[in-house]
Amino acid sequence: MLRLRLRAKGLGIVLLLVAVLSAIGAFLAVHQFSDLLFDAFRDRSIAYVQAFATSIDPWLDPLDVDMLRAASTLMMAGSSLFVCLEADGETIVHELPEGLQEGGLERGAEASGLMSSTTDAWSRLPDGSRFLDVTAPLSGVSRGFVRIGIDPAAVALQSRHTAVLAAGAAALFALLVSGAILWNARRPEAGVSDADSVQEPRRLVTGSLAIDLDAKAVTLGGKPVALTPKQFHLLRFLAGRADRVCSDREILDAVWPGSAYADGKDVKQYIYLVRRRLAAVDAREKGRIETVPGFGYRLVSTLVDREMTGE
Amino acid sequence: MRCGRMPRGSGVVILLGFLLAIALAAWGDVTSDPTGDASFESRVIGVARQLRLGISVASFAVAAPTIQDLRLHAQQLINLLEGSEGRHYIPPEGGDSVAIGLLAEVASWADRFQEVDVEPPLRVRWGVAARNVHAYLTIALDAALSILTERRFDAASTTMFRIYAYLAAAYEQPTGAPAIPALKTVLRGLGIVEPTRDR
Numbered sequence: 001m002l003r004l005r006l007r008a009k010g011l012g013i014v015l016l017l018v019a020v021l022s023a024i025g026a027f028l029a030v031h032q033f034s035d036l037l038f039d040a041f042r043d044r045s046i047a048y049v050q051a052f053a054t055s056i057d058p059w060l061d062p063l064d065v066d067m068l069r070a071a072s073t074l075m076m077a078g079s080s081l082f083v084c085l086e087a088d089g090e091t092i093v094h095e096l097p098e099g100l101q102e103g104g105l106e107r108g109a110e111a112s113g114l115m116s117s118t119t120d121a122w123s124r125l126p127d128g129s130r131f132l133d134v135t136a137p138l139s140g141v142s143r144g145f146v147r148i149g150i151d152p153a154a155v156a157l158q159s160r161h162t163a164v165l166a167a168g169a170a171a172l173f174a175l176l177v178s179g180a181i182l183w184n185a186r187r188p189e190a191g192v193s194d195a196d197s198v199q200e201p202r203r204l205v206t207g208s209l210a211i212d213l214d215a216k217a218v219t220l221g222g223k224p225v226a227l228t229p230k231q232f233h234l235l236r237f238l239a240g241r242a243d244r245v246c247s248d249r250e251i252l253d254a255v256w257p258g259s260a261y262a263d264g265k266d267v268k269q270y271i272y273l274v275r276r277r278l279a280a281v282d283a284r285e286k287g288r289i290e291t292v293p294g295f296g297y298r299l300v301s302t303l304v305d306r307e308m309t310g311e
Numbered sequence: 312m313r314c315g316r317m318p319r320g321s322g323v324v325i326l327l328g329f330l331l332a333i334a335l336a337a338w339g340d341v342t343s344d345p346t347g348d349a350s351f352e353s354r355v356i357g358v359a360r361q362l363r364l365g366i367s368v369a370s371f372a373v374a375a376p377t378i379q380d381l382r383l384h385a386q387q388l389i390n391l392l393e394g395s396e397g398r399h400y401i402p403p404e405g406g407d408s409v410a411i412g413l414l415a416e417v418a419s420w421a422d423r424f425q426e427v428d429v430e431p432p433l434r435v436r437w438g439v440a441a442r443n444v445h446a447y448l449t450i451a452l453d454a455a456l457s458i459l460t461e462r463r464f465d466a467a468s469t470t471m472f473r474i475y476a477y478l479a480a481a482y483e484q485p486t487g488a489p490a491i492p493a494l495k496t497v498l499r500g501l502g503i504v505e506p507t508r509d510r
Contacts, residue, residue, distance in 0.1 A: 045376045051370060051491075055368075071367050074364070074368050077380070154380075155376075
Protein backbone atom coordinates (compact mmCIF):
# COMPACT_ATOMS: atom_id res chain seq x y z
CA MET A 1 0.00 0.00 0.00
CA LEU A 2 2.80 2.31 0.99
CA ARG A 3 4.68 1.38 -2.15
CA LEU A 4 1.64 2.21 -4.25
CA ARG A 5 1.29 5.58 -2.56
CA LEU A 6 4.94 6.38 -3.11
CA ARG A 7 4.62 5.31 -6.71
CA ALA A 8 1.57 7.54 -7.25
CA LYS A 9 3.34 10.44 -5.55
CA GLY A 10 6.41 9.98 -7.77
CA LEU A 11 4.22 9.81 -10.84
CA GLY A 12 2.44 13.01 -9.81
CA ILE A 13 5.77 14.79 -9.43
CA VAL A 14 6.89 13.57 -12.87
CA LEU A 15 3.66 14.76 -14.47
CA LEU A 16 3.91 18.12 -12.72
CA LEU A 17 7.49 18.39 -13.95
CA VAL A 18 6.38 17.62 -17.50
CA ALA A 19 3.65 20.30 -17.29
CA VAL A 20 6.06 22.89 -15.85
CA LEU A 21 8.76 22.09 -18.43
CA SER A 22 6.20 22.29 -21.25
CA ALA A 23 4.98 25.66 -19.98
CA ILE A 24 8.56 26.98 -19.69
CA GLY A 25 9.37 25.67 -23.17
CA ALA A 26 6.27 27.30 -24.64
CA PHE A 27 7.03 30.58 -22.89
CA LEU A 28 10.65 30.63 -24.14
CA ALA A 29 9.58 29.70 -27.67
CA VAL A 30 6.94 32.42 -27.76
CA HIS A 31 9.34 34.97 -26.31
CA GLN A 32 12.02 34.06 -28.86
CA PHE A 33 9.55 34.04 -31.75
CA SER A 34 8.05 37.35 -30.65
CA ASP A 35 11.51 38.93 -30.60
CA LEU A 36 12.20 37.61 -34.10
CA LEU A 37 8.81 38.87 -35.28
CA PHE A 38 9.38 42.38 -33.93
CA ASP A 39 12.95 42.49 -35.25
CA ALA A 40 11.71 41.55 -38.72
CA PHE A 41 8.92 44.13 -38.41
CA ARG A 42 11.45 46.81 -37.45
CA ASP A 43 13.73 45.96 -40.39
CA ARG A 44 10.82 46.00 -42.83
CA SER A 45 9.43 49.24 -41.41
CA ILE A 46 12.80 50.97 -41.87
CA ALA A 47 12.96 49.65 -45.46
CA TYR A 48 9.36 50.83 -45.96
CA VAL A 49 10.13 54.40 -44.90
CA GLN A 50 13.36 54.42 -46.90
CA ALA A 51 11.44 53.19 -49.94
CA PHE A 52 8.90 55.95 -49.46
CA ALA A 53 11.69 58.54 -49.19
CA THR A 54 13.14 57.25 -52.47
CA SER A 55 9.75 57.02 -54.18
CA ILE A 56 9.00 60.73 -53.73
CA ASP A 57 12.42 61.74 -55.03
CA PRO A 58 11.12 62.88 -58.49
CA TRP A 59 8.90 65.51 -56.88
CA LEU A 60 11.54 67.11 -54.69
CA ASP A 61 13.47 68.99 -57.34
CA PRO A 62 11.60 70.98 -58.47
CA LEU A 63 9.26 70.77 -55.52
CA ASP A 64 5.88 69.36 -56.54
CA VAL A 65 3.87 69.83 -53.37
CA ASP A 66 0.66 68.37 -54.80
CA MET A 67 2.31 65.09 -55.72
CA LEU A 68 4.20 64.91 -52.42
CA ARG A 69 0.93 65.36 -50.55
CA ALA A 70 -0.82 62.80 -52.73
CA ALA A 71 1.93 60.23 -52.11
CA SER A 72 1.92 60.98 -48.37
CA THR A 73 -1.86 60.51 -48.24
CA LEU A 74 -1.51 57.12 -49.86
CA MET A 75 1.28 56.24 -47.42
CA MET A 76 -1.00 57.20 -44.52
CA ALA A 77 -2.84 53.92 -44.55
CA GLY A 78 -2.67 50.72 -42.58
CA SER A 79 0.29 50.66 -40.22
CA SER A 80 1.36 54.26 -40.84
CA LEU A 81 0.12 56.35 -37.93
CA PHE A 82 1.45 59.65 -39.20
CA VAL A 83 3.62 61.14 -41.92
CA CYS A 84 5.76 64.25 -41.55
CA LEU A 85 7.53 65.55 -44.61
CA GLU A 86 9.91 68.46 -44.72
CA ALA A 87 11.99 69.62 -47.65
CA ASP A 88 14.17 72.69 -47.94
CA GLY A 89 12.94 73.77 -44.54
CA GLU A 90 9.37 73.76 -45.77
CA THR A 91 6.78 71.57 -44.10
CA ILE A 92 5.01 69.71 -46.87
CA VAL A 93 2.98 67.27 -44.79
CA HIS A 94 2.40 67.40 -41.08
CA GLU A 95 -0.05 64.73 -40.10
CA LEU A 96 0.88 64.09 -36.49
CA PRO A 97 -1.78 62.78 -34.11
CA GLU A 98 -3.00 65.53 -31.80
CA GLY A 99 -1.73 64.04 -28.57
CA LEU A 100 1.70 63.41 -29.98
CA GLN A 101 1.95 66.92 -31.28
CA GLU A 102 1.22 68.30 -27.83
CA GLY A 103 3.54 65.84 -26.20
CA GLY A 104 6.58 67.32 -27.93
CA LEU A 105 8.57 66.24 -30.90
CA GLU A 106 12.08 65.95 -29.67
CA ARG A 107 12.94 63.54 -32.47
CA GLY A 108 11.46 65.86 -35.06
CA ALA A 109 13.80 68.62 -34.00
CA GLU A 110 16.71 66.22 -34.15
CA ALA A 111 15.61 64.99 -37.54
CA SER A 112 15.26 68.46 -39.00
CA GLY A 113 18.99 68.96 -38.52
CA LEU A 114 21.62 67.56 -40.81
CA MET A 115 20.51 63.99 -41.13
CA SER A 116 22.59 61.58 -43.10
CA SER A 117 21.13 58.23 -42.15
CA THR A 118 17.85 56.67 -41.14
CA THR A 119 17.07 56.62 -37.43
CA ASP A 120 14.46 54.59 -35.61
CA ALA A 121 13.20 54.23 -32.06
CA TRP A 122 10.27 52.70 -30.25
CA SER A 123 8.06 55.47 -28.86
CA ARG A 124 4.69 55.75 -27.20
CA LEU A 125 1.61 57.68 -28.15
CA PRO A 126 -0.11 59.70 -25.40
CA ASP A 127 -2.60 56.84 -25.00
CA GLY A 128 0.33 54.56 -24.14
CA SER A 129 0.33 52.48 -27.32
CA ARG A 130 3.74 51.71 -28.75
CA PHE A 131 4.88 52.61 -32.26
CA LEU A 132 8.08 52.61 -34.27
CA ASP A 133 9.26 56.13 -35.06
CA VAL A 134 11.35 56.08 -38.24
CA THR A 135 12.99 59.13 -39.78
CA ALA A 136 14.74 58.91 -43.15
CA PRO A 137 16.64 61.64 -44.98
CA LEU A 138 15.54 62.85 -48.40
CA SER A 139 18.19 62.88 -51.05
CA GLY A 140 18.66 65.85 -53.31
CA VAL A 141 17.25 68.45 -50.92
CA SER A 142 18.84 70.21 -48.02
CA ARG A 143 17.32 69.62 -44.60
CA GLY A 144 14.81 67.23 -46.02
CA PHE A 145 13.44 64.28 -44.12
CA VAL A 146 10.40 62.11 -43.82
CA ARG A 147 9.23 60.88 -40.44
CA ILE A 148 6.68 58.10 -40.22
CA GLY A 149 5.19 56.36 -37.19
CA ILE A 150 4.52 52.68 -37.77
CA ASP A 151 1.95 50.84 -35.68
CA PRO A 152 3.04 47.31 -34.68
CA ALA A 153 -0.55 46.22 -33.91
CA ALA A 154 -0.63 43.62 -36.68
CA VAL A 155 2.62 42.06 -35.48
CA ALA A 156 1.46 42.17 -31.86
CA LEU A 157 -1.71 40.35 -32.91
CA GLN A 158 0.35 37.77 -34.79
CA SER A 159 2.53 37.37 -31.70
CA ARG A 160 -0.56 36.79 -29.53
CA HIS A 161 -1.86 34.20 -31.99
CA THR A 162 1.49 32.47 -31.85
CA ALA A 163 1.39 32.49 -28.04
CA VAL A 164 -2.04 30.86 -28.06
CA LEU A 165 -0.83 28.25 -30.55
CA ALA A 166 2.31 27.59 -28.51
CA ALA A 167 0.27 27.22 -25.31
CA GLY A 168 -1.99 24.75 -27.10
CA ALA A 169 0.99 22.83 -28.44
CA ALA A 170 2.58 22.76 -24.96
CA ALA A 171 -0.64 21.51 -23.38
CA LEU A 172 -0.93 18.82 -26.06
CA PHE A 173 2.70 17.85 -25.56
CA ALA A 174 2.25 17.67 -21.78
CA LEU A 175 -0.90 15.59 -22.27
CA LEU A 176 0.82 13.17 -24.64
CA VAL A 177 3.90 12.79 -22.44
CA SER A 178 1.75 12.36 -19.32
CA GLY A 179 -0.36 9.80 -21.12
CA ALA A 180 2.73 7.92 -22.22
CA ILE A 181 4.16 7.98 -18.69
CA LEU A 182 0.90 6.78 -17.17
CA TRP A 183 0.57 4.03 -19.75
CA ASN A 184 4.13 2.94 -19.19
CA ALA A 185 3.69 3.04 -15.41
CA ARG A 186 0.57 0.90 -15.53
CA ARG A 187 1.83 -1.75 -17.95
CA PRO A 188 5.00 -3.02 -16.21
CA GLU A 189 3.19 -3.39 -12.89
CA ALA A 190 0.70 -5.77 -14.44
CA GLY A 191 3.50 -7.57 -16.27
CA VAL A 192 5.57 -8.08 -13.14
CA SER A 193 2.70 -9.40 -11.06
CA ASP A 194 1.64 -11.81 -13.79
CA ALA A 195 5.14 -13.08 -14.35
CA ASP A 196 5.86 -13.39 -10.67
CA SER A 197 2.68 -15.29 -9.91
CA VAL A 198 3.29 -17.86 -12.63
CA GLN A 199 7.04 -18.25 -13.06
CA GLU A 200 8.60 -16.64 -10.05
CA PRO A 201 6.46 -17.22 -6.96
CA ARG A 202 7.73 -15.28 -4.02
CA ARG A 203 7.54 -18.40 -1.87
CA LEU A 204 8.08 -21.98 -2.90
CA VAL A 205 6.66 -24.67 -0.62
CA THR A 206 7.27 -28.32 -1.22
CA GLY A 207 6.11 -30.47 1.68
CA SER A 208 7.92 -29.26 4.78
CA LEU A 209 10.47 -27.43 2.64
CA ALA A 210 9.76 -23.69 2.23
CA ILE A 211 11.86 -21.31 0.15
CA ASP A 212 11.37 -17.59 0.60
CA LEU A 213 12.53 -16.05 -2.67
CA ASP A 214 12.52 -12.50 -1.39
CA ALA A 215 14.36 -13.21 1.84
CA LYS A 216 16.57 -15.81 0.17
CA ALA A 217 15.88 -18.07 3.13
CA VAL A 218 15.11 -21.76 3.32
CA THR A 219 13.24 -23.44 6.17
CA LEU A 220 12.59 -27.05 6.80
CA GLY A 221 9.65 -27.74 9.07
CA GLY A 222 10.03 -24.17 10.26
CA LYS A 223 13.74 -24.52 11.02
CA PRO A 224 16.21 -22.45 9.02
CA VAL A 225 18.63 -24.17 6.65
CA ALA A 226 21.96 -22.44 6.11
CA LEU A 227 22.86 -22.44 2.40
CA THR A 228 25.38 -20.65 0.27
CA PRO A 229 23.97 -18.60 -2.64
CA LYS A 230 24.88 -21.26 -5.17
CA GLN A 231 23.31 -24.00 -3.04
CA PHE A 232 20.21 -21.80 -2.62
CA HIS A 233 19.89 -21.36 -6.39
CA LEU A 234 20.28 -25.09 -6.97
CA LEU A 235 17.61 -25.94 -4.39
CA ARG A 236 15.30 -23.26 -5.72
CA PHE A 237 15.68 -24.56 -9.27
CA LEU A 238 14.89 -28.15 -8.26
CA ALA A 239 12.00 -27.06 -6.00
CA GLY A 240 10.50 -25.10 -8.90
CA ARG A 241 10.41 -28.37 -10.84
CA ALA A 242 9.43 -30.66 -8.01
CA ASP A 243 8.96 -34.31 -8.91
CA ARG A 244 10.49 -33.77 -12.30
CA VAL A 245 13.87 -35.13 -13.33
CA CYS A 246 16.35 -32.38 -14.18
CA SER A 247 19.41 -33.24 -16.23
CA ASP A 248 22.92 -32.02 -15.48
CA ARG A 249 22.68 -29.72 -18.50
CA GLU A 250 19.48 -28.08 -17.31
CA ILE A 251 20.93 -27.55 -13.86
CA LEU A 252 24.19 -26.19 -15.27
CA ASP A 253 22.33 -23.75 -17.55
CA ALA A 254 20.19 -22.50 -14.68
CA VAL A 255 22.67 -22.39 -11.79
CA TRP A 256 25.94 -21.77 -13.67
CA PRO A 257 24.70 -19.82 -16.68
CA GLY A 258 27.38 -19.03 -19.26
CA SER A 259 30.11 -20.82 -17.33
CA ALA A 260 32.57 -22.71 -19.50
CA TYR A 261 34.19 -24.44 -16.52
CA ALA A 262 31.28 -25.92 -14.58
CA ASP A 263 30.32 -29.48 -15.45
CA GLY A 264 28.48 -32.54 -14.12
CA LYS A 265 31.01 -32.95 -11.30
CA ASP A 266 30.09 -29.55 -9.90
CA VAL A 267 26.43 -30.50 -10.06
CA LYS A 268 27.11 -33.73 -8.24
CA GLN A 269 29.22 -31.92 -5.63
CA TYR A 270 26.55 -29.29 -4.94
CA ILE A 271 23.76 -31.89 -4.79
CA TYR A 272 25.81 -33.67 -2.14
CA LEU A 273 26.32 -30.41 -0.19
CA VAL A 274 22.64 -29.47 -0.27
CA ARG A 275 21.66 -32.95 0.87
CA ARG A 276 24.05 -32.61 3.81
CA ARG A 277 22.65 -29.18 4.78
CA LEU A 278 19.09 -30.51 4.65
CA ALA A 279 20.02 -33.62 6.58
CA ALA A 280 21.71 -31.45 9.19
CA VAL A 281 18.31 -30.05 10.09
CA ASP A 282 16.32 -33.24 9.64
CA ALA A 283 18.00 -36.55 8.89
CA ARG A 284 15.00 -37.70 6.88
CA GLU A 285 15.50 -34.85 4.45
CA LYS A 286 18.56 -36.58 3.05
CA GLY A 287 16.31 -38.28 0.56
CA ARG A 288 14.58 -35.07 -0.57
CA ILE A 289 16.81 -34.91 -3.63
CA GLU A 290 16.95 -38.16 -5.48
CA THR A 291 19.48 -39.28 -8.02
CA VAL A 292 17.90 -40.77 -11.12
CA PRO A 293 20.74 -42.74 -12.70
CA GLY A 294 21.39 -41.91 -16.32
CA PHE A 295 18.99 -38.95 -16.25
CA GLY A 296 19.73 -36.54 -13.45
CA TYR A 297 18.19 -35.42 -10.16
CA ARG A 298 14.71 -34.95 -8.80
CA LEU A 299 13.38 -33.08 -5.77
CA VAL A 300 10.48 -35.03 -4.39
CA SER A 301 7.57 -33.14 -2.89
CA THR A 302 6.43 -35.99 -0.62
CA LEU A 303 9.01 -37.86 1.33
CA VAL A 304 8.40 -41.59 1.79
CA ASP A 305 9.55 -42.82 5.18
CA ARG A 306 12.27 -45.27 4.32
CA GLU A 307 12.09 -46.89 7.70
CA MET A 308 8.36 -47.49 7.33
CA THR A 309 8.73 -49.00 3.88
CA GLY A 310 11.70 -51.00 5.07
CA GLU A 311 14.18 -49.64 2.60
CA MET B 312 -30.35 105.93 -103.35
CA ARG B 313 -27.77 107.11 -100.91
CA CYS B 314 -28.86 104.73 -98.25
CA GLY B 315 -28.00 101.83 -100.53
CA ARG B 316 -24.42 102.93 -100.94
CA MET B 317 -21.66 101.77 -98.63
CA PRO B 318 -19.45 104.37 -97.00
CA ARG B 319 -16.28 105.08 -98.77
CA GLY B 320 -13.33 102.91 -97.64
CA SER B 321 -15.50 100.30 -95.95
CA GLY B 322 -14.46 97.75 -98.54
CA VAL B 323 -10.87 98.12 -97.46
CA VAL B 324 -11.84 97.63 -93.81
CA ILE B 325 -13.79 94.50 -94.64
CA LEU B 326 -10.88 93.17 -96.62
CA LEU B 327 -8.47 93.85 -93.81
CA GLY B 328 -10.81 92.22 -91.30
CA PHE B 329 -11.11 89.19 -93.57
CA LEU B 330 -7.36 88.90 -93.87
CA LEU B 331 -6.95 89.27 -90.11
CA ALA B 332 -9.46 86.52 -89.49
CA ILE B 333 -7.57 84.20 -91.85
CA ALA B 334 -4.27 85.03 -90.15
CA LEU B 335 -5.71 84.39 -86.66
CA ALA B 336 -7.22 81.12 -87.77
CA ALA B 337 -3.89 80.03 -89.23
CA TRP B 338 -2.08 81.03 -86.02
CA GLY B 339 -4.59 79.17 -83.93
CA ASP B 340 -4.16 76.07 -86.04
CA VAL B 341 -0.41 76.12 -85.50
CA THR B 342 -0.46 76.68 -81.73
CA SER B 343 -3.45 74.55 -80.70
CA ASP B 344 -3.43 70.89 -79.59
CA PRO B 345 -3.17 68.55 -82.58
CA THR B 346 -6.18 66.70 -81.23
CA GLY B 347 -8.19 69.84 -81.65
CA ASP B 348 -9.14 69.51 -77.96
CA ALA B 349 -7.11 71.66 -75.57
CA SER B 350 -8.26 69.68 -72.49
CA PHE B 351 -7.06 66.37 -73.96
CA GLU B 352 -3.43 67.34 -73.48
CA SER B 353 -4.05 68.18 -69.85
CA ARG B 354 -5.82 64.84 -69.45
CA VAL B 355 -2.80 63.01 -70.85
CA ILE B 356 -0.62 64.91 -68.39
CA GLY B 357 -3.07 63.94 -65.64
CA VAL B 358 -2.77 60.27 -66.60
CA ALA B 359 1.01 60.57 -66.57
CA ARG B 360 0.97 62.09 -63.08
CA GLN B 361 -1.46 59.49 -61.75
CA LEU B 362 0.63 56.74 -63.26
CA ARG B 363 3.78 58.10 -61.65
CA LEU B 364 1.92 58.23 -58.35
CA GLY B 365 0.96 54.60 -58.86
CA ILE B 366 4.59 53.70 -59.58
CA SER B 367 5.57 55.52 -56.39
CA VAL B 368 2.99 53.63 -54.31
CA ALA B 369 4.04 50.28 -55.76
CA SER B 370 7.70 51.02 -55.13
CA PHE B 371 7.26 51.67 -51.41
CA ALA B 372 4.48 49.12 -50.97
CA VAL B 373 6.96 46.39 -51.95
CA ALA B 374 8.67 47.02 -48.59
CA ALA B 375 5.43 47.24 -46.56
CA PRO B 376 5.91 45.73 -43.09
CA THR B 377 2.71 43.68 -43.01
CA ILE B 378 0.46 41.91 -45.50
CA GLN B 379 -2.41 44.17 -44.38
CA ASP B 380 -0.40 47.19 -45.57
CA LEU B 381 0.30 45.44 -48.85
CA ARG B 382 -3.40 44.81 -49.34
CA LEU B 383 -4.26 48.42 -48.55
CA HIS B 384 -1.74 49.71 -51.08
CA ALA B 385 -3.01 47.17 -53.60
CA GLN B 386 -6.51 48.58 -53.06
CA GLN B 387 -5.18 52.11 -53.57
CA LEU B 388 -3.72 51.01 -56.89
CA ILE B 389 -6.99 49.33 -57.86
CA ASN B 390 -8.81 52.59 -57.10
CA LEU B 391 -6.27 54.46 -59.19
CA LEU B 392 -6.66 52.04 -62.11
CA GLU B 393 -10.43 51.51 -62.03
CA GLY B 394 -11.65 54.87 -60.73
CA SER B 395 -14.78 55.41 -58.68
CA GLU B 396 -16.89 53.65 -61.32
CA GLY B 397 -14.81 50.48 -61.09
CA ARG B 398 -16.14 47.11 -59.92
CA HIS B 399 -13.52 46.79 -57.21
CA TYR B 400 -13.37 50.41 -56.11
CA ILE B 401 -13.51 51.00 -52.36
CA PRO B 402 -13.52 54.66 -51.29
CA PRO B 403 -10.64 55.45 -48.92
CA GLU B 404 -11.48 56.56 -45.40
CA GLY B 405 -11.44 60.34 -45.39
CA GLY B 406 -9.39 60.37 -48.56
CA ASP B 407 -10.03 61.91 -51.94
CA SER B 408 -11.86 59.72 -54.37
CA VAL B 409 -10.49 59.11 -57.84
CA ALA B 410 -13.03 60.41 -60.35
CA ILE B 411 -11.90 58.51 -63.42
CA GLY B 412 -9.65 55.53 -63.50
CA LEU B 413 -6.53 55.22 -65.60
CA LEU B 414 -7.91 52.24 -67.51
CA ALA B 415 -11.11 53.99 -68.59
CA GLU B 416 -9.20 57.13 -69.48
CA VAL B 417 -6.62 55.34 -71.62
CA ALA B 418 -9.36 53.25 -73.27
CA SER B 419 -11.07 56.44 -74.41
CA TRP B 420 -7.94 57.64 -76.18
CA ALA B 421 -8.44 55.39 -79.21
CA ASP B 422 -11.57 57.33 -80.23
CA ARG B 423 -9.92 60.65 -79.60
CA PHE B 424 -6.96 59.76 -81.80
CA GLN B 425 -9.37 59.40 -84.75
CA GLU B 426 -10.16 63.07 -84.45
CA VAL B 427 -6.53 64.14 -84.37
CA ASP B 428 -5.26 65.86 -87.41
CA VAL B 429 -1.91 64.11 -87.74
CA GLU B 430 -0.23 61.92 -90.31
CA PRO B 431 -1.87 58.45 -90.39
CA PRO B 432 1.33 56.59 -89.45
CA LEU B 433 1.67 58.72 -86.31
CA ARG B 434 -1.96 58.12 -85.44
CA VAL B 435 -1.41 54.39 -85.78
CA ARG B 436 1.68 54.60 -83.57
CA TRP B 437 -0.24 56.48 -80.88
CA GLY B 438 -3.01 53.91 -81.09
CA VAL B 439 -0.51 51.09 -80.54
CA ALA B 440 0.99 53.01 -77.60
CA ALA B 441 -2.44 53.51 -76.03
CA ARG B 442 -3.26 49.80 -76.44
CA ASN B 443 0.05 48.85 -74.85
CA VAL B 444 -0.52 51.21 -71.92
CA HIS B 445 -3.98 49.70 -71.47
CA ALA B 446 -2.60 46.16 -71.63
CA TYR B 447 0.07 46.85 -68.98
CA LEU B 448 -2.47 48.56 -66.73
CA THR B 449 -4.86 45.61 -67.10
CA ILE B 450 -2.12 43.17 -66.06
CA ALA B 451 -1.24 45.45 -63.14
CA LEU B 452 -4.91 45.48 -62.08
CA ASP B 453 -5.11 41.67 -62.19
CA ALA B 454 -1.98 41.46 -60.07
CA ALA B 455 -3.32 44.02 -57.58
CA LEU B 456 -6.58 42.06 -57.28
CA SER B 457 -4.65 38.86 -56.62
CA ILE B 458 -2.92 40.52 -53.65
CA LEU B 459 -6.28 41.11 -51.97
CA THR B 460 -6.79 37.36 -51.63
CA GLU B 461 -3.17 36.37 -51.15
CA ARG B 462 -2.40 34.95 -47.72
CA ARG B 463 1.36 34.59 -48.02
CA PHE B 464 3.27 37.75 -47.24
CA ASP B 465 6.30 37.03 -49.46
CA ALA B 466 4.10 36.13 -52.43
CA ALA B 467 2.09 39.35 -52.00
CA SER B 468 5.30 41.37 -51.84
CA THR B 469 6.59 39.72 -55.02
CA THR B 470 3.30 40.46 -56.77
CA MET B 471 3.57 44.10 -55.73
CA PHE B 472 7.00 44.16 -57.35
CA ARG B 473 5.40 42.84 -60.55
CA ILE B 474 2.80 45.62 -60.39
CA TYR B 475 5.60 48.16 -60.13
CA ALA B 476 7.25 46.64 -63.22
CA TYR B 477 3.98 46.69 -65.20
CA LEU B 478 3.22 50.30 -64.26
CA ALA B 479 6.78 51.35 -65.14
CA ALA B 480 6.40 49.55 -68.47
CA ALA B 481 3.08 51.30 -69.05
CA TYR B 482 4.85 54.61 -68.61
CA GLU B 483 7.72 53.42 -70.82
CA GLN B 484 10.71 53.96 -68.58
CA PRO B 485 9.74 57.18 -66.81
CA THR B 486 12.65 59.56 -66.35
CA GLY B 487 13.56 60.05 -62.72
CA ALA B 488 10.81 57.74 -61.53
CA PRO B 489 11.25 55.97 -58.22
CA ALA B 490 13.22 52.81 -58.75
CA ILE B 491 13.28 49.64 -56.73
CA PRO B 492 16.92 48.63 -56.23
CA ALA B 493 17.85 46.00 -58.82
CA LEU B 494 20.72 45.31 -61.21
CA LYS B 495 21.79 48.93 -61.58
CA THR B 496 22.31 49.14 -57.84
CA VAL B 497 24.65 46.15 -58.02
CA LEU B 498 26.51 47.62 -61.02
CA ARG B 499 26.96 50.97 -59.27
CA GLY B 500 27.96 49.27 -56.05
CA LEU B 501 30.70 47.37 -57.85
CA GLY B 502 31.81 50.49 -59.68
CA ILE B 503 30.97 48.98 -63.06
CA VAL B 504 30.22 51.42 -65.85
CA GLU B 505 26.84 50.61 -67.30
CA PRO B 506 27.26 49.01 -70.74
CA THR B 507 25.52 51.08 -73.41
CA ARG B 508 25.48 48.52 -76.20
CA ASP B 509 26.27 44.91 -76.78
CA ARG B 510 29.46 44.05 -78.52
